[in-house]
Amino acid sequence: MIIGNRKTSYLEDEKILNNNYKKAFVFGMIALAIALPFFADDYTILMASLVGIMLIAVVGVNVVIGYTGLLSLGHAGFVAIGAYSVSIIHNLLGEWGVPDVLQPWLALPGAMGVAALIGILVGLPSLRVKGIYLAVATLSANFIIIFLIEIDTFSQWTGGRLGLTTPDPNFFGWVLDSQREVYALIAFCAFATILMVQNLFRTRVGRAFIAIREKDYSAEILGVSLLKYKLTSFAISAACCGLAGAMAAYFYAKVLPEQFELALSLQLVAALIVGGMGRTMGPVFGTIIIVLVPEILKISMGAMMGSSIEAAQLRAPIQEIVFGGLIIGFVLFEPLGISQIMDRFFRALNRWPFARG
Amino acid sequence: MTLGKSSISRRRFIKSAAAAGAASLAMPAIVRAQPSHYIIGASLPMTGPFATAGQLIAPSLKMFEAFTNQAGGIGGVPIKVAVEDSGYVAQNALANYQRLLASEGDAVIGYFGDSTGFMKLVAPELKGEQARLMSSTSFASELANPETNPYQFMAGPTYEDQFDILLQNIAAEGGKSVAFIHSNTEFGLDPIEFGKKRAAELGIEVKLIEATKPQGADVATHVTKLAQADAEYCILQGYVTGVWPQLIGGARQFGLPTKFMGTFWGMEKLIADRVTAEAGPFLDGYQGVMPYRYFYDSEDAPRYQQMAAFSKEHFAGTPLENYMPTWGLQAMLSLDLLALTLAKTAEAGKELTADNAAAMLSEIKDHDTGGFFGPNATIKNNKIGIGRVYQYSAESKLFTPTSDWLEV
Incomplete structure (x- = not known):
């Protein structure tokens, strides 16, 4: 009977892909992501890109909520910062005569940097408050950021309520001016973000985050600086969300303030809860559920009830109710998220036909 | 790869070549394989903050479908109106549009959007095979610009x-x-x-x-x-x-x-x-x-009278039985003009592409809408300033x- 994965060294235990299932899954997903633009239609590319953008942001939210235990409801604000910063930096670089091929290399890190700085600022209350109080403090950050984007004072840069036309990035002379081309960039960034964040938790910094999550005063007694690591956690998390925002800006031809309101913050946290907090694959599963299930419901219920106008009027609220029910079901029956369900499934598969569960 | 308006894709080249061949043989010039139905898509906010408006607009789409098919469809082909909920979220409406194009392809000949946000978000994506002529609930001034938004029009003033x-x-x-x-x-x-x-x-x-x-x-x-x-x-x-x-x-x-x-x-x-x-x-x-006459002002308005008869038959017992809200009138007229433009494009022997339809849009001059406006309507700068x-x-x-x- 198989009871575990045999490892003969710490190095092997520390590997990111430390068993064959993980390897098969990750390499399978990479192969699928690479192959997708060659056979998928535009709608599939749109959905894959939305999953990618959301995934990068949820991975960021996972750093601060899942690993550091700091509840934040304002991360849509960081996504907005990324989306607007990347566009503004491109515009400024264009005005200064910086060649197009250099612009994304400055704009992308720039947008992540700005988001990280704002993240540190927003993270400051985490030094004094925790739990639901921190959630409220970060929630207000979301509103403040959207307010600043919309007000006339900054509208010459942000476009105010009218939104901002976004640039087409030029990588090595290749202008990504179609959604299919930007998808390739999003897929690359999504994989890179997951791997880098996973790697983070093999380092002292990542372990400090986990120590803070488990009991912050114990961590401090052990020598973990709460000031430094809580703010670092917010900065890394906000930078990931900033990257997601930058990808959204490259993907859509226009960014509008209403794309980054409270609903997005709630969606990010919902995706993390459904997928599994503090787990590498949690954001992946959660994002797939949050982005794709409403689409699958639309398609399947459309097939079942027909495409007539009366059916559309009827099924629109039903879809919402079914989706809401599904989320409640996940939280009720598996509070640890889909990651836990998948763990059980793979364990059972590993031990079959002997033990299950 | 840049897909500008002027670039010619392989498919488009083949279609153009086929059209030229067919024309030379005095065959019907619409060479795109005609589907059994043309599809006009729509995103409406049937849930969310503007659900009331969406639910009140949807019946006019049903009416439009019935009237168009009674009149012989577009270019002799019946139409279907495919509606999806957007929840008044622009990205959802964009996903609806692209999903419809992916599943129905060339059968989709027009679209009705639910917001200014959607129209802005979709406008830059309307290139080559992805472009369709469309209208929406929006009267945003920014959209009435044939230079920047050639495929989008509004059935009224900004x-x-x-x-x-x-x-x-x-x-x-x-x-x-x-x-x-x-x-x-x-x-x-x-x-x-x-x-x-x-x-x-x-x-x-x-x-x-x-x-x-x-x-x-x-x-x-x-x-x-x-x-x-x-x-x-x-x-x-x-x-x-x-x-x-x-x-x-x-x-x-x-x-x-x-x-x-x-x-x-x-x-x-x-x-x-x-x-x-x-x-x-x-x-x-x-x-x-x-911009429009109210629905109860139906004297000398044959389209309103036709709609009133339909409402009595199909919406009996609902608030729409005797009155069509102005929001529904806007959707109805938008789709009427969309169908008219496409029908004129077909009559001219051209493919029902967005480029051909957009070119035909400016040909709608001094048009009798059947009672929506007092005077006849002319589409200028992709709007009707009445x-x-x-x-x-x-x-x-x-x-x-x-x-x-x-x-x-």
């Missing part, structure tokens, strides 16, 4: 045009001062700058420009500011079901004699009637600009015209 009509009406009545109260949204802000400029040209002083929340506004504060400004007229912009009635009610309680005016989305009889029934007759005398001022009577519960049709 919000700026509507402000122009109202300000001209104020000037004609000898009004000297006006206040603009608008929601703190893109919809609310759209015509404000233009309104300031136009008022100055007409010699009207703008005494107050006040932004409010789109929902749950602090009415007392705004009314106090309006009282301090002491303007003869107040134009309200950027509201649908709420805020504008509360502002007028608050002003009347305050004893203000200000004359209130609204634009298209604040001129729905169903809302005015409900407010009158629930809160009293304070909307009496409320004026505003409406409207007139109506006034609400709390007693008769009707909006009646107080001006002639104005063209801007």
Whole structure:
């Protein structure tokens, strides 16, 4: 009977892909992501890109909520910062005569940097408050950021309520001016973000985050600086969300303030809860559920009830109710998220036909 | 790879070559394999904050489908209208559009969108095979631009045009001062700058420009500011079901004699009637600009009479049995014009591509819409700049015209 994965060294235990299932899954997903633009239609590319953008942001939210235990409801604000910063930096670089091929290399890190700085600022209350109080403090950050984007004072840069036309990035002379081309960039960034964040938790910094999550005063007694690591956690998390925002800006031809309101913050946290907090694959599963299930419901219920106008009027609220029910079901029956369900499934598969569960 | 408007893809080249071949053989020139049905897609907010509007607009789409098919479809091919819920989220509407194109492909010949946000988001994606002629619920001034938005049109005047009509009406009545109260949204802000400029040209002083929340506004504060400004007229912009009635009610309680005016989305009889029934007759005398005749004004309006007969048969027992809201009229006319443009494109022997249809759009001149407008309509700059001022009577519960049709 198989009871575990045999490892003969710490190095092997520390590997990111430390068993064959993980390897098969990750390499399978990479192969699928690479192959997708060659056979998928535009709608599939749109959905894959939305999953990618959301995934990068949820991975960021996972750093601060899942690993550091700091509840934040304002991360849509960081996504907005990324989306607007990347566009503004491109515009400024264009005005200064910086060649197009250099612009994304400055704009992308720039947008992540700005988001990280704002993240540190927003993270400051985490030094004094925790739990639901921190959630409220970060929630207000979301509103403040959207307010600043919309007000006339900054509208010459942000476009105010009218939104901002976004640039087409030029990588090595290749202008990504179609959604299919930007998808390739999003897929690359999504994989890179997951791997880098996973790697983070093999380092002292990542372990400090986990120590803070488990009991912050114990961590401090052990020598973990709460000031430094809580703010670092917010900065890394906000930078990931900033990257997601930058990808959204490259993907859509226009960014509008209403794309980054409270609903997005709630969606990010919902995706993390459904997928599994503090787990590498949690954001992946959660994002797939949050982005794709409403689409699958639309398609399947459309097939079942027909495409007539009366059916559309009827099924629109039903879809919402079914989706809401599904989320409640996940939280009720598996509070640890889909990651836990998948763990059980793979364990059972590993031990079959002997033990299950 | 750049897919500009002028670039020719392999598929498009093959189609063009096939079209040329067919024409030379005196065959019907529409060579795109004709599907059993053409599809006109639509995204409507059937859930979310504007669900009321979406649910009231949807029946006009059903009506449009039935009428078009009764009249022989488009280019002899029947149509289907495929509606999806957007929840009033622009990205959802974009996903709906792209999903429909992916599943139905060339059968999709037109689209009706649910918001300015969607129209802006989709506009840059309308390239090559992804482009379709489309209209929407929006009268945003930015969209009425054939240079930047060649495939998008509106079946009425922009919000700026509507402000122009109202300000001209104020000037004609000898009004000297006006206040603009608008929601703190893109919809609310759209015509404000233009309104300031136009008022100055007409010699009207703008005494107050006040932004409010789109929902749950602090009415007392705004009314106090309006009282301090002491303007003869107040134009309200950027509201649908709420805020504008509360502002007028608050002003009347305050004893203000200000004359209130609204634009298209604040001129729905169903809302005015409900407010009158629930809160009293304070909307009496409320004026505003409406591009269309109201549905009950159906004399010499064959399209309205046809719609009324259909409503009696299909919507019996609902509020739509005897009255089609202005929001539904807008959708109906938008789709009528979309179908007309596509039918003319087919008649001209051209493929029903977005480029051909967009070129045909500017050919719609002096067109009899069957009663939507007083005068015949001409699409210029992808819009129809016609409207007139109506006034609400709390007693008769009707909006009646107080001006002639104005063209801007």
